[in-house]
Every structure is written in C-alpha cells, then in structure tokens.
Amino acid sequence: MADLAPDPAEEKLLAAEPGGRPDDRIDDERHDEENRLKPEYVRSVTTALDEDDTDRAYDLVEPLHPADIADLLELLDRDDRRALAAAITDLLSSEVIAELNDYVREDMIETLDAGAVAGIAEQLETDDAVQMIEDLDDADQQAVLAELDAEDRAAIESALAYPEETAGRLMSRDFVAVPEHLTVGDVIDYLRQREATTDFWEIFVVDAAHHPVGTCELSWILTTPRTIALTDVMKRDQTLVPAAMDQEEVALMFQKYGLISAAVIDENGRLVGQMTVDDVVHIISEEAGEDTLLLSGAGEGDINEPIRDAYSSRVRWLIANLGTAVIASAIIAFFGAAIEQLVALAVLMPVVASVGGNAGTQTMAVTVRAIAMNQLTRSNTGRMLVREMRVALLNGVTIAVLVGLATGVIFTPMLGGVIALAMVINVITAGLAGVAVPVMFERLDQDPAVASSVFVTMITDSMGFFAFLGLAVAAGLAG
Incomplete structure (x- = not known):
C-alpha cells in the first residue's frame, strides 16, 4: 500500500495560510524567482491525484491565489485537470474561472452542468460571464441562460447580440x-x-x-x-x-x-x-x-489549442508557401544551364535570397505594427514608403559591399560585382514589398498580418534569384 503521508517539502507547502498570497518563506516553496509555480510543487499535486488522495491535493491547492490556481490548471494535462477540478470544486471561484485560458476554461465548463455554469456566471462581471458563455454551443448557451435570473440573463443576451471583439461584447454593465x-x-x-x-x-x-x-x-x-x-x-x-x-x-x-x-x-x-x-x-x-x-501563419498559437485546430490553421499557410516557392523554383530552372556552367552561382544563391527575405520581414513587421497602431494611414503612406526605401538602400549597399568583397576574394571580382548589385536590387525590392503588401491587404479590408509574410517571401526569393542569375548571364559569367 502506498504511503500517502506528505513529505517534508509538502508539509511546508501545506503550512501556508489559505485564501491569499503566502508569505515569502512559503512563497519560495511554491513559486520561483519569476513568480511561476515550481515544477516540484506541480509534481506534488499530480502525485496526489495519481494516488487518488484528493484530500492532499485539496490541501496543497487551497492556499493558492485564484490566479495561481488558474495557472496550475493550465499546467496540467486534460485528465489531471479534470481530476483536480473534481477535487477542489469549492475553490473554483469566479476569480479562478475568469483567469483561465480560453481553451482550458472551455474544457472545464464542459465538465459542469448548466446550473453550475450559471452559478459561476452570476458571480462574474458581465464581460467575464459573456466571455465564458460565448464559447458554448447554442444548446448549452440556452441551457445556461435559462438557469440565470432575469436581470443577468438580459444583460448577457444583450452583450451576445454584439459582434465578437467589439466594445459591446467586452464592456462592463456595472457603472455609476x-x-x-x-x-x-x-x-x-x-x-x-x-x-x-x-x-x-x-x-x-x-x-x-x-x-x-x-x-x-x-x-x-x-x-x-x-x-x-x-x-x-x-x-x-x-x-x-x-x-x-x-x-x-x-x-x-x-x-x-x-x-x-x-x-x-x-x-x-x-x-x-x-x-x-x-x-x-x-x-x-x-x-x-x-x-x-x-x-x-501559426494561427492562434495557444499551447492549449486542440491539435486538430492547430494543424488546420498552420497547414493552409504552409501549402500557400509551397505554391509561392514553386515560382522561385521555376526561375532557378529557367537559369539551369547557367548554374551548370558556374557552380558558384548555386553556392551564392541562398545568400541573396536569405538576406532579401530578412530585409523584407523587418520592413513588413514595422509596417504591420504601424498599421495596427494607426501610425500608418493614407495621408502618410507615401512618406513611409520613401523612408523604408532609403533604409533599404543603405542596408543594401552595406551588405553588398561586404558580400561583394568576400565573393571577389573567394571567387572572381566580376562575380563579386554581380552579387553586390543583385543584393542591392533585392534588398530595395524587399523594402518596397514589405510596405506595399501589408498596405494592399489593409486597403482591401483584410488583416495585413495574416498573409503578408507568404507574399513578401515569394517576392524577395523570386527577385533575388532572378536578379542574381540574370545579371550573371548578362555579365557573361555563364551562358
């Protein structure tokens, strides 16, 4: 028979005063220097659950602040999470539910009946209650709403009538x-x-x-x-x-x-x-x-997101990226004969594409942020474009000098000049694409953060290969 008595470390954990933040000595037993729950503490809770010692699990969790209980639930896998929820039902206050990650909260709510969910919703502020109920399917929503009193039900139904991610959905109805x-x-x-x-x-x-x-x-x-x-x-x-x-x-x-x-x-x-x-x-x-x-292109990127949802949100952008990569490959195939004659071209092509891609990503990140912060509007788009082109020119010349000199020493001066000019062309193109693509999506009322990276990468790769290989052929380095 397993020994269910807590070890000395757990006895220190159980000594904390319940209902609030523990003192510094006890806090060190549960939290690290960055105020995160220690792995040893989490293991002590899961061990208690594995041994079906719900009383010990309860005693370990009871002293935690509601936000820390929410963190603990998010750190556990689904089975342990549900087992812990069953063991600490009376500790699952509205404050804990409000702090939970959306996916974890949805999973927790699925284990409760409509009356229990309604009881939690009545303790929450309206905006938090709406956030909890909006994730339920229609049948479960109606069941929970039916359990609420008339005033709370009217407030939540009124909020749900507004579109998601609007002030009406998120606002608090408690004001003076x-x-x-x-x-x-x-x-x-x-x-x-x-x-x-x-x-x-x-x-x-x-x-x-x-x-x-x-x-x-x-x-x-x-x-x-x-x-x-x-x-x-x-x-x-x-x-x-x-x-x-x-x-x-x-x-x-x-x-x-x-x-x-x-x-x-x-x-x-x-x-x-x-x-x-x-x-x-x-x-x-x-x-x-x-x-x-x-x-x-990582979708919501939540570590608690179901695997199927994570797969579907990511794979479509990888497929789109595969399609754009074909364009770059076609350009390489077009200059296949030149590459066969001068192997150095194949060696240096990734350098041109890589630097151009990074330059485009930098400009695109600045542009998307400026759009999100309302710093980039129709009135200053031209000035923003000129600014980024000037930055791109300076960056392109700097990188071109470095890579051109290195290539000239290792291979030939002529090839060094070709790659330097190609680098300037590609970095300037990257700066132009990094601004133009997000702005184009924004003008079409599409989120500029969603697909900009795919198209900017396509443009920089394609232009990098075309400029480098085309200049090499024009310079007579390969026929």
Whole structure:
C-alpha cells in the first residue's frame, strides 16, 4: 500500500495560510524567482491525484491565489485537470474561472452542468460571464441562460447580440450614472446608499434621455463642497466609445487619450456600459500576440489549442508557401544551364535570397505594427514608403559591399560585382514589398498580418534569384 503521508517539502507547502498570497518563506516553496509555480510543487499535486488522495491535493491547492490556481490548471494535462477540478470544486471561484485560458476554461465548463455554469456566471462581471458563455454551443448557451435570473440573463443576451471583439461584447454593465440636476452632496448621499457592484473611478452624468453629458472623477466629488451643482464640477468633454467599435480601436483610443475608463454608447447615443483600462490591457496583450502569430501563419498559437485546430490553421499557410516557392523554383530552372556552367552561382544563391527575405520581414513587421497602431494611414503612406526605401538602400549597399568583397576574394571580382548589385536590387525590392503588401491587404479590408509574410517571401526569393542569375548571364559569367 502506498504511503500517502506528505513529505517534508509538502508539509511546508501545506503550512501556508489559505485564501491569499503566502508569505515569502512559503512563497519560495511554491513559486520561483519569476513568480511561476515550481515544477516540484506541480509534481506534488499530480502525485496526489495519481494516488487518488484528493484530500492532499485539496490541501496543497487551497492556499493558492485564484490566479495561481488558474495557472496550475493550465499546467496540467486534460485528465489531471479534470481530476483536480473534481477535487477542489469549492475553490473554483469566479476569480479562478475568469483567469483561465480560453481553451482550458472551455474544457472545464464542459465538465459542469448548466446550473453550475450559471452559478459561476452570476458571480462574474458581465464581460467575464459573456466571455465564458460565448464559447458554448447554442444548446448549452440556452441551457445556461435559462438557469440565470432575469436581470443577468438580459444583460448577457444583450452583450451576445454584439459582434465578437467589439466594445459591446467586452464592456462592463456595472457603472455609476447620475442625472445632471444633482448637487455634489446628492451624489455622495446616493453613493452611500447604493449597493456598489463593482469598483469605479469616475461617475457618468446623463441627461433625461440617458445620454452621457459629462464625467466626474471621485477625487473631484470628495474635495468639492456639497452645495456645488454637479454640472459645475463635471468635465463635459469626454471620449465616448460606440458599442460597435472594434476592440483594437478601443485600445488605441485608451492609449492615445490616456483613459482609465470610458462610456460606451449604443447607436442612439444612450449610455449602455463602460470600458475600463484593465479590459484594455488584456486587449492590447491579446492583439499584440495575435499579430505576431499571424505573421508566421501559426494561427492562434495557444499551447492549449486542440491539435486538430492547430494543424488546420498552420497547414493552409504552409501549402500557400509551397505554391509561392514553386515560382522561385521555376526561375532557378529557367537559369539551369547557367548554374551548370558556374557552380558558384548555386553556392551564392541562398545568400541573396536569405538576406532579401530578412530585409523584407523587418520592413513588413514595422509596417504591420504601424498599421495596427494607426501610425500608418493614407495621408502618410507615401512618406513611409520613401523612408523604408532609403533604409533599404543603405542596408543594401552595406551588405553588398561586404558580400561583394568576400565573393571577389573567394571567387572572381566580376562575380563579386554581380552579387553586390543583385543584393542591392533585392534588398530595395524587399523594402518596397514589405510596405506595399501589408498596405494592399489593409486597403482591401483584410488583416495585413495574416498573409503578408507568404507574399513578401515569394517576392524577395523570386527577385533575388532572378536578379542574381540574370545579371550573371548578362555579365557573361555563364551562358
């Protein structure tokens, strides 16, 4: 019979005070210097699960912060994750569910019945509840919504009516709005009597039609005499977010104007919710990672993504890349006779293509970021193109001198001059393609991060081979 008593290291882990962050001594037992769960701790939990000692697994997990419980669940494989969830059901609070990765949360929710999911949703803020429910299929969504009370169901159904990744889908419906005829004292009395459902930093002032007419920070309320009219204190100039606005545009708006929160309005200009900076930080992180992955054709790139989804999202771009590679191969085949006569051409071709490809990737990354950050628009596309061409020319000349001298010493001066000129041509072409391809996709209302890399690589490879081999033939190095 296995000895189920915890070892000394586990006894230290179990000594932590539950319900919050442990002290430094205990924290060192669970977390490394970068605040990640240690492998030894994760192994102690999985060992307890393997031995069906759910009590020990519970005791090991109970002291963790909700965010750390979410991290632990994401580190486990599917079977261990479900076993741990069954062992710590009462620890799976709304805070834990809200912190989970989308794929892990979806897998966890599948193990719960509609009533349990509804119970978690009622504890979450509306935007987090929507994020949890939107991943369910229609039948499960309806089952969960039927278990909610009327107010929560109406709020979630209203959010689900907006397209994904818009302010209406992501906004919080927990906010403070007061009529414009109140005094500061009236507002203070109202806030004291109100059962606050969420933290807030500013109060929205609305007219009789519930249109936002101004905002008032809490610090202004607390430092202003009670008899002063709210309209004399509030700031009338405010940034309003349409509910249909894309989340990327919302993030850019917060960044540009330094916002902490902003009112969300419907198509009639009525106040329906608010976006807060914590939501925007998540959006910025998500969008930045998404664009990076799209540039490589890696899909969502989530390590918890199902294998079939990861395969389908990646393979189509590899197939597209195979098609574009055929074009470069055709150019090589066209100059096959020249390559046979001068083997040095085959040796040096990858150098031209590789440097051109890297130059194109650099320019493309800068362009895609500029488009995403609204730094590149129709008004400055020409200036951006000229700038990148100048950078490409400087880079091309620098690399050309280095590779030309090396080739001239190793092979012949004539071949050194040919590869130097080909390098300049290819790097300049790469700079042009790195700007033009993403801009073209953006003008066609397509995500410039999705397919730009495939086409830029095709252009740089094809032009590199054509310029190098064509110049070599023109110079009489090969017939």
